[in-house]
Amino acid sequence: MDITAALDWLQSTGPAVQIRDSLFAFPLLEGAHVIGLALVFGTIAIVDLRLLGLASTHRPFQRLAADTLKWTWAAFAVTALTGVLMFITNATVYFHNAYFRAKVVLLVVAALNVLVFELTAGRTVKQWDQAPAAPLLGRVIATVSLVVWVGVIVTGRMIGFTATRAAAPESAPVDTNFEDLLGLPAPSGDVPAPEPAPR
Amino acid sequence: MKQFALWLSTTAPSVFIQEHHAWTIPAIQSVHIVGIAFVMGSVLMIDLRILGWAWVDQTLRQTVGRFGPWLTGSLWLLLATGILMVIGEPTRELITFSFWLKMVLVAVGALVAVLFQRALRRHDQQWGDSLVAQPSIKAFAIVTFLVWAFVIVLGRLIAYDYVWGSWSPAPRQ
Numbered sequence: 001m002d003i004t005a006a007l008d009w010l011q012s013t014g015p016a017v018q019i020r021d022s023l024f025a026f027p028l029l030e031g032a033h034v035i036g037l038a039l040v041f042g043t044i045a046i047v048d049l050r051l052l053g054l055a056s057t058h059r060p061f062q063r064l065a066a067d068t069l070k071w072t073w074a075a076f077a078v079t080a081l082t083g084v085l086m087f088i089t090n091a092t093v094y095f096h097n098a099y100f101r102a103k104v105v106l107l108v109v110a111a112l113n114v115l116v117f118e119l120t121a122g123r124t125v126k127q128w129d130q131a132p133a134a135p136l137l138g139r140v141i142a143t144v145s146l147v148v149w150v151g152v153i154v155t156g157r158m159i160g161f162t163a164t165r166a167a168a169p170e171s172a173p174v175d176t177n178f179e180d181l182l183g184l185p186a187p188s189g190d191v192p193a194p195e196p197a198p199r
Numbered sequence: 200m201k202q203f204a205l206w207l208s209t210t211a212p213s214v215f216i217q218e219h220h221a222w223t224i225p226a227i228q229s230v231h232i233v234g235i236a237f238v239m240g241s242v243l244m245i246d247l248r249i250l251g252w253a254w255v256d257q258t259l260r261q262t263v264g265r266f267g268p269w270l271t272g273s274l275w276l277l278l279a280t281g282i283l284m285v286i287g288e289p290t291r292e293l294i295t296f297s298f299w300l301k302m303v304l305v306a307v308g309a310l311v312a313v314l315f316q317r318a319l320r321r322h323d324q325q326w327g328d329s330l331v332a333q334p335s336i337k338a339f340a341i342v343t344f345l346v347w348a349f350v351i352v353l354g355r356l357i358a359y360d361y362v363w364g365s366w367s368p369a370p371r372q
Binding site (some may be wrong): 015023025026027028030031032034035037038039040041042043045046055059063067068071074150154157158161 | 224225226228229230233235236237238239240241243244247253254256257265269348351352353354355356358359361362
């Protein structure tokens with residue numbers, strides 16, 4: 001199966017159709033995605049600032065990492081899941097979006113950065129666990145991490161400005177209120193206006 | 200409000216942001232998200248300490264001493280970038296239900312953050328340490344976290360204010 005067919009198939013799956021057809025599934029997925037990524041970057045920054053010797057310097061690194069990184073992974077799971085669900089609603093467009101591709105590259109760099117840490121500074125952690133900052137390589141890795149994750153945020157935000165949502169649902173009828181939206185919105189016989197560009 | 204928003208959109212700073220919207224809007228929003236991340240990281244750690252799930256080798260005071268200033272500083276950053284977003288796109292922000300509900304919850308969250316830090320500073324060490332044992336403060340920690348999470352969702356819903364149906368003052372396009 002070539003990539004075009006794979007993307008087409010993704011877009012036609014049940015979850016993709018259901019999210020596209022819902023008025024508020026995509027916005028709520030975005031909300032959950034931002035909660036997840038805020039917790040990912042917020043917790044990673046705590047570890048990186050500790051490596052750099054800029055915060056929590058009195059606390060042993062391993063203890064801080066143990067307290068922090070499990071929440072990073074939990075939040076990353078939420079962010080990845082919501083990201084995948086948003087991707088499948090319009091897979092072809094996102095796949096060809098330059099910012100989406102840049103973001104994926106940055107995520108790979110972030111993963112490799114963690115791998116390099118584990119293979120280098122992470123191996124000698126017992127020697128600098130109590131020190132106020134990590135050795136030079138650890139500090140370089142922490143800086144790369146902070147820069148790359150900010151890059152992930154920027155490219156992620158740019159996707160919203162450059163990729164349009166597929167098959168935008170019709171706007172809610174004028175007399176709809178939030179209670180109605182908690183159930184399935186009735187098909188609008190009203191003006192089928194396209195929604196404003198999401199961003 | 201509509202007239203205020205329209206007036207605001209004619210002011211020089213607003214015109215500058217609009218004329219350079221290709222980079223100003225994403226840049227401001229990205230800094231805003233970085234600020235959100237610092238708030239959520241800080242709130243999560245303080246709340247986990249209250250719940251006894253992390254930082255247990257540190258007192259509540261030490262934990263708040265570590266994260267409180269980051270929380271407060273980030274809230275100021277969010278206020279600054281938030282104001283820039285309102286200046287840049289007044290009608291998009293101000294003529295929505297999501298924005299105003301978000302502002303109410305932000306006020307609640309910020310007030311809680313300030314009063315909580317102040318209370319910890321004013322009372323003695325024992326008060327801070329016995330505080331974490333109380334069930335009510337644990338529930339309070341969870342509620343505070345949920346308030347900030349809901350603030351994030353509402354921030355995103357500003358772009359999709361139609362989800363509120365007739366509650367939304369945003370003109371249908």
